[in-house]
Structure formats: C-alpha cells, structure tokens
Amino acid sequence: MSDFLTRMKNAAKADKKTIVLPEGEDPRTIEAAKKIVEEDLANLVILGNPDEIDVPGATVIDPRNAEKHEEYAQKFAELRAKKGVTIEQARAQVMDATYFGTMMVKMGDADGLVSGACHSTADTLRPALQILKTAPGTKLVSAFMIMCTKTPEFGADGTLVFADCGLNIAPTSDELSEIAIASANSFKTFMGDVEPKVAMLSYSTMGSAGGDTAKKVQEATAFAKEKAPELAIDGDLQLDAAIVPSVAQLKAPESKVAGHANVLVFPNLETGNIGYKLVQRFGGAEAYGPILQGIAKPVNDLSRGCSADDIVGVVAITAVQAQMAN
Numbered sequence: 001m002s003d004f005l006t007r008m009k010n011a012a013k014a015d016k017k018t019i020v021l022p023e024g025e026d027p028r029t030i031e032a033a034k035k036i037v038e039e040d041l042a043n044l045v046i047l048g049n050p051d052e053i054d055v056p057g058a059t060v061i062d063p064r065n066a067e068k069h070e071e072y073a074q075k076f077a078e079l080r081a082k083k084g085v086t087i088e089q090a091r092a093q094v095m096d097a098t099y100f101g102t103m104m105v106k107m108g109d110a111d112g113l114v115s116g117a118c119h120s121t122a123d124t125l126r127p128a129l130q131i132l133k134t135a136p137g138t139k140l141v142s143a144f145m146i147m148c149t150k151t152p153e154f155g156a157d158g159t160l161v162f163a164d165c166g167l168n169i170a171p172t173s174d175e176l177s178e179i180a181i182a183s184a185n186s187f188k189t190f191m192g193d194v195e196p197k198v199a200m201l202s203y204s205t206m207g208s209a210g211g212d213t214a215k216k217v218q219e220a221t222a223f224a225k226e227k228a229p230e231l232a233i234d235g236d237l238q239l240d241a242a243i244v245p246s247v248a249q250l251k252a253p254e255s256k257v258a259g260h261a262n263v264l265v266f267p268n269l270e271t272g273n274i275g276y277k278l279v280q281r282f283g284g285a286e287a288y289g290p291i292l293q294g295i296a297k298p299v300n301d302l303s304r305g306c307s308a309d310d311i312v313g314v315v316a317i318t319a320v321q322a323q324m325a326n
C-alpha cells in the first residue's frame, strides 16, 4: 500500500464521515465495505436489499421502500422543476440507488458517495451534476486520478495527479485551462507541502509539432498562466519532457515544470483515460478515482475494472474531502 493511501486512511479514521455506497449488489463493494468497517475508516450506508447484504456495522437501506423516499422525491422534483421533472417522475427516479444516494448527500444524510464499480461513469456522475451542481465559484466539474506509481523518481515520490481521466470528453482550450488550475489545487489539497507542477501534455513540446490539438494545448497553457500566474504550469509538453529531467533539458530547457511535473493534464478524455489505464496496468500503479473536482459535495467514481482495495482507497479519499468541506 502506498504512503499516500496510508495517509488518507489515517486522516479518514481521525474524523469519521458517513459515506454511501449505492452498489450493494456488487461483490467487490461488499468486500470493500467489510474492510472499511474493520479498519474503521467511515460510517457506511449501503444501498440494496437488506435481506441480501450482510455487513455488520454498516447501515443498509433499500431505496425502493426507504422512509425518506418521499422526502427525497419531493426535493428532487423541486430541484429539477425547471427541467420539467414531475413529482411522479421524481418518485421513479429516486428509486434508482445512485439518485437516492446522491439525494442523501444533498440532504446532509451522508457526507459523500462512492459508486461506479458496476455503473458507467455517465450513470454515476449525471445525478451528481444534476443534483449537487458545481461548487461556488466553479463553472466546470472535472475528474482526476491519483496515481501512486512504483517509480519514486517521478512526481511526488511516485504519486501524481492525472486529469481529466473521467468526465470531459473534448474540453475546449478554456475548459482545459480550468482543468489544469483545478488539478493543481487538488494536488495541493492532497499532497500537502509539495508544490504542484502542471504539465499540459501533447505530442509536441513547446510548439515542436503542428496540428490542431497541439495548438489547443498551447492556447490552454496560455489561458491557465493568465488566470493563475501564481501556479507552475507549462506546455505544451510531451510526457517524456514533462517528467524526465534529461529529456526536459533537451526539449524545454527554459521550463521550470519540464522534467519535474507532478500533475499531468491530458488534451482530451481519450488520452486521459487510456493514459491512466496504461500506467495502472503495465506499470502496476495504484489508481484512485476518478475523483471529482469542482462539484459542490464529495461524489467519486470508480472504474468498472476496480478491485475491492481500490474502492476502500476511494472511500478514504472521499472521507478526507468531506472533512475539508466542513
């Protein structure tokens, strides 16, 4: 287990939060829930059939006949009235465990939600985007992975933030600059004293190659520097120039980020999602997330390829986010 995760678990234990797991039908979620209770990381609410879920120490709620179903349906109808949602539609929608769990977070009955082991990212995140909306002062929600690699020479002793790996399919240059700034701030939140160094990744380093996506990354870098001059952000950078000092010396000798990047911003979701899975699967990295940034309350996703330990890790991270939200 990485030092990063040990730190998250210790922090989670110190001030226990209530986390809802809507996927009570998923065996990995149940295995994770047992570990979470055993390690005393969070108070858990599992959604599903109480006759089929046996996790001593966790609360099990069936959204279909829950005491709060009507209250949540009324509130959901109110929140989505402008979208034409009727109370009948709201009652049906809140039967869905992800919607029910997200309403628990909205209403303060849970501090955070972790799901996505057996639901797609779109189905996991849509309720959060609709119900919780963006945090004050934020216009874009994005999703990053915390990658704990086996290569301590890179990032912060091997730990890096990769973004956007889960949500924004084809960010514009302005959106990419928002993702870069949010990711730098997320890195600060989780990595304490280490200064974030953000590389805006491309197949081109400092304009060495042409093409529309390289231009988009160059533009995004300029926007990010303009919006947050206090942050170390540079691009466009190829991956080797971003993390290997000797390559950085050749390709981007003037850059303060090149060779030392610990936050990697990918040009689009294709590269971000493929990139994190390459590092996870070929490199044996621990991969936690997608973790949402810019959302009003903590809701985090999982890959359907996750292990029970990945779920435990994301629950600890979510609990830490919930502590910070208070």
Ligand SMILES: CC(C)(COP(=O)(O)OP(=O)(O)OC[C@H]1O[C@@H](n2cnc3c(N)ncnc32)[C@H](O)[C@@H]1OP(=O)(O)O)[C@@H](O)C(=O)NCCC(=O)NCCS
Pocket (backbone or CB within 6 Å): 083, 121, 122, 123, 125, 126, 129, 130, 134, 139, 140, 141, 142, 165, 166, 167, 168, 169, 273, 290
């Ligand atoms: C998450 C996702 C489903 C949202 O898109 P959608 O279903 O088409 O839904 P909409 O565009 O109608 O958005 C729903 C709400 O979320 C809001 N929203 C969508 N994306 C947002 C973002 N990045 N930041 C802030 N709000 C966002 C919309 O404004 C909308 O709000 P409203 O309903 O109150 O008007 C879509 O971005 C998506 O599919 N992303 C890729 C996820 C994925 O497949 N990842 C791959 C594996 S990790």
Ligand SMILES: CC(=O)OP(=O)(O)O
Pocket (backbone or CB within 6 Å): 116, 119, 120, 121, 165, 166, 273, 289, 290, 302, 303, 304, 305
């Ligand atoms: C994050 C991610 O890629 O999710 P999934 O594997 O479920 O599509």
